[in-house]
Structures are given as C-alpha cells and as structure tokens.
Amino acid sequence: MTIPFFDGHNDTLLKLIDDPRPDKIELFTNGMPEAHIDLPRARSAAMVGGFFAMFPPPLKASLSAVAASPTTSRGELPPQLDIAEAQRSTNAMAALLLRLEKAGSLAICRTEAELRNAVAADRLAAIFHHEGAEAIDTDFNALEVLYAAGFRSLGITWSRANAFGTGVPFRFPADPDIGPGLTDAGKELVRVCDRMGIMIDLSHLNAAGFRDVAAISTRPLVATHSNVHAICPSTRNLLDWQLAAIRESGGVVGLNFATGFLRPDGKMEPDMEIDLMVRHVEALVEALGEDGVALGSDFDGANMPAPIKDVTGVPKLLQALLDKGFGEGLVRKIALQNWLGVIGRTMG
Numbered sequence: 322m323t324i325p326f327f328d329g330h331n332d333t334l335l336k337l338i339d340d341p342r343p344d345k346i347e348l349f350t351n352g353m354p355e356a357h358i359d360l361p362r363a364r365s366a367a368m369v370g371g372f373f374a375m376f377p378p379p380l381k382a383s384l385s386a387v388a389a390s391p392t393t394s395r396g397e398l399p400p401q402l403d404i405a406e407a408q409r410s411t412n413a414m415a416a417l418l419l420r421l422e423k424a425g426s427l428a429i430c431r432t433e434a435e436l437r438n439a440v441a442a443d444r445l446a447a448i449f450h451h452e453g454a455e456a457i458d459t460d461f462n463a464l465e466v467l468y469a470a471g472f473r474s475l476g477i478t479w480s481r482a483n484a485f486g487t488g489v490p491f492r493f494p495a496d497p498d499i500g501p502g503l504t505d506a507g508k509e510l511v512r513v514c515d516r517m518g519i520m521i522d523l524s525h526l527n528a529a530g531f532r533d534v535a536a537i538s539t540r541p542l543v544a545t546h547s548n549v550h551a552i553c554p555s556t557r558n559l560l561d562w563q564l565a566a567i568r569e570s571g572g573v574v575g576l577n578f579a580t581g582f583l584r585p586d587g588k589m590e591p592d593m594e595i596d597l598m599v600r601h602v603e604a605l606v607e608a609l610g611e612d613g614v615a616l617g618s619d620f621d622g623a624n625m626p627a628p629i630k631d632v633t634g635v636p637k638l639l640q641a642l643l644d645k646g647f648g649e650g651l652v653r654k655i656a657l658q659n660w661l662g663v664i665g666r667t668m669g
Contacts, residue, residue, distance in 0.1 A: 328371035329575030329617030357620035370446025407455035433665035493587035502529035546617030575617020
C-alpha cells in the first residue's frame with residue numbers, strides 16, 4: 322500500500338549549501354545519495370512535501386559539526402550568532418529554495434490551498450521555514466521581506482539564545498525547563514507572526530518560552546520535530562503539560578526520527594528498531610488525539626535509525642503502524658492530513 326506523506330522538518334537546504342559541488346539544483350533534482358532527501362527518492366517514497374528549514378550556522382559549517390561542538394556536547398548553549406552572519410547563510414538557503422522552485426523541482430506553498438494544489442499536481446510541496454530567528458531584526462523589517470518571498474513558518478530558536486528567546490541545550494537526561502522566557506521582542510514577534518499567518522514552531526524552544534508562546538498566541542501550538550519526554554528524557558522532548566497545551570490548542574507534534582530523541586538511553590546511535598518509533602507515536606496519539614500527530618523527521622539534520630536510513634524508509638514506519646493495529650485512516654492522518662489541517666488553521 323502506498324501512503325503519501327508530508328514531513329514536518331528537514332535540513333536538506335543546509336546539506337546542499339554545505340556541499341562543495343557547484344550545481345545544487347542538479348544534486349537535488351537528479352540525486353544526492355549522501356543526503357537523506359533528494360527529489361528522485363522523495364518521489365519513490367511517496368513524499369509529497371515538507372517544511373524546508375533555513376538553519377543559520379556560519380556558511381560552510383555543517384549542522385552536525387555545530388551540534389557536536391565542545392560547548393554543545395557538554396550540554397551548554399552554543400554562542401549567539403551575529404545577525405549579519407545569520408542573514409548571509411539564510412539568504413543563501415532561501416535563494417536556493419527559490420531556484421529549486423524556478424527549476425520545477427518543488428513548489429513553495431504559502432497557504433493550505435497552494436499546498437493541496439501542489440500535491441494534486443504531483444509537485445513536491447515546500448513550506449519555507451526558519452529554524453531560529455537570528456536572521457530577523459527586532460524591527461521586523463527582514464520579516465516583511467522574507468514573508469514576501471514565501472516564508473510561513475518560524476522556530477523562534479534553535480538550541481541557543483537569540484534576540485527573541487532561548488533554546489534548550491542538548492542535555493540527557495534533563496528537563497527542558499532551562500533558562501528564561503521570551504524577551505519583549507520575542508513576545509512581540511509572536512503577535513506579529515499571528516497577525517501575518519506565520520506558524521510558530523515550538524521545537525528547540527525552552528519551557529519558559531513555550532509558556533510565553535502559549536499565553537500569547539491565538540493559533541494552534543505546533544512542535545514540528547519533537548518526541549515524548551516520558552519515553553526519552555531529552556531536553557528536546559515534550560513534557561506531559563506541554564503535550565496537553567498543544568492538544569487544547571488544536572495543535573500538532575511531528576515525530577522526530579533522530580535516534581537521540583527516540584531512544585530511552587538518549588544515545589545518538591542507529592541500532593534501534595522501528596517499534597520504538599511506534600511507541601512514541603502511540604504515546605503521542607494518546608496525549609494529543611488522532612488529529613494531533615504527524616511526522617517531523619529531521620532528515621539531513623540528525624542521525625537516523627538504521628531501519629529508516631533516509632526518506633525511502635518512511636514507508637516502513639507507516640507499514641509498522643498499520644501492522645501495530647493503527648487503522649488506515651489514522652495512518653493517513655499521521656502521514657499527511659494532520660499537517661494539511663494545522664497549516665490551514667495557522668497559515669490560511
């Protein structure tokens with residue numbers, strides 16, 4: 322059975338930018354085996370689209386290198402990133418996304434209607450997403466420009482602090498209630514995003530910042546790539562009260578495939594079974610209901626379970642859910658429909 326799916330988070334643009342080969346369009350369109358996602362494999366796996374993240378490290382510094390830096394690996398926050406540096410790398414990834422659309426490799430979708438149209442036309446649908454607001458100034462001038470280019474989803478922080486809030490450090494075992502809440506600029510950023518129809522992504526944000534967003538935003542609460550803290554007690558995973566708040570708002574959580582956020586021992590090692598992913602999905606469905614669970618792989622930004630490996634492994638997860646007794650209707654919700662619904666309730 323082929324079940325189409327939409328993915329809540331990937332870092333493929335960063336993977337492409339970091340590759341030394343000059344023709345990024347050809348790499349994505351014709352095949353890039355060392356990446357988790359390229360167009361041929363996305364099509365073969367029935368991936369219909371996803372949130373394409375702009376993660377702003379310095380150019381030519383891979384995400385894995387940043388995450389494994391000495392401060393990060395000790396459970397400390399990486400240093401803040403200068404806005405000029407963040408804008409340089411973000412602009413490069415945004416330009417690449419626009420070029421991929423111009424080449425016909427994907428379609429940037431600004432609304433639920435555009436997303437549904439792209440899926441119907443068999444075009445890979447892309448949501449223009451920022452993982453960390455470092456490229457946005459506190460006067461929100463850059464936000465207006467990015468919005469005009471198609472930007473529709475924002476994770477206020479990655480796992481570091483910026484002008485708007487503080488992310489969680491990578492600690493295990495630990496509670497995500499670490500550090501201060503949103504700054505005044507961060508609280509205003511939430512209000513502005515609500516008015517503009519920009520989705521706020523709570524993944525990577527600390528618990529105090531989560532509380533601030535929940536108190537201010539009138540939109541559904543969304544964590545694009547996070548898991549269940551009760552199963553894997555990583556700072557990156559969600560506590561029971563956070564899951565309850567997301568459910569109450571009509572929001573969604575995308576299952577993160579990163580091994581370190583799935584395994585009860587927190588190890589970032591690939592030797593694990595798909596059954597553990599199913600266990601997280603079961604817990605998410607119990608906490609959020611059938612309309613609150615989706616996929617958020619973190620492809621090209623994390624270590625994947627060996628049975629999944631890359632985008633072509635997603636059908637194995639969907640089949641495992643069917644084999645576990647999840648009805649086909651529920652699996653189709655998790656794979657695609659729940660993302661369509663929350664995008665309609667946040668972006669319009």
